Amino acid sequence: MTINRTNRKGSAVVTVPNDTDIVVTRRFDAPAALLFKAYTTPELVKRWWGFEGSQWVVCEIDLRVGGQWRFVTREQTPDGEIEVGFHGEYREIEAPHRLVSTEVFEGVPDAEALDIVTFDEAGGVTTMTMTVRHSCREHRDAHLAAGMESGLQVSLDRLEDAAIGLAAA
């Protein structure tokens, strides 16, 4: 049996609806339970989180309220190799539909954000909505701007081109 999967590559949408939030939405042709599993299992997280060419250093998930998560990757930049770390604490876990945790970029430890991820399944399609809620506009804007300064953008552009090439093939 062949399964016709909708091509959803490159379909994530980012909005900035107010002063403090960044909202990412994307649909998947998969049950919420599998998305939740891929989101919270270290061996699976290592396959999608991070950046193109990331080498994993730490991928720890203690999935319980009050438990910690920490992701550290090693990245190649024009200035040499750098380690990029993020960590946080789980606040709400309602598998497989809702996950709330704090998020701290270890390069800017004062700017703690709240990540609210929901997986809403209907008719075999699951809509993922990730809200990154900062405490103020300055931290939120810095978070967005960080993507421009990472030196990783060129490789992400190449990845996007590769994905478009595959989709067209």
Place this chain on the structure above:
Amino acid sequence: MFTAVAEASRRDLLDAIGTDEVTVGELVDRTGLTQPQVSKHLAVLREVGLVTVRVDGRRRWYRVNGAALRTIHDWVRAFERTWNARLDRLDDVVAELQHQERHT
């Protein structure tokens, strides 16, 4: 800076200015907003550097700062690209999990 463009009437105002250099009066004509509304939004847009002003005698001429606008657009687009790449990989992972479930 994002809040400045988040409000629809401020975006409309930026569109109304376009590539021209305009006065408040012209913007009132183009947008249908009242003069105090136009002035208030212009003040916000000037504060964050999205609009620049040139004083010519008693007239004030407003212009969009294209470079600043491009920065906002680029930030959101770069963030979107990062997450698109991640979520495309996540899509592949869950597709594989689905495939495994069907065959076990």
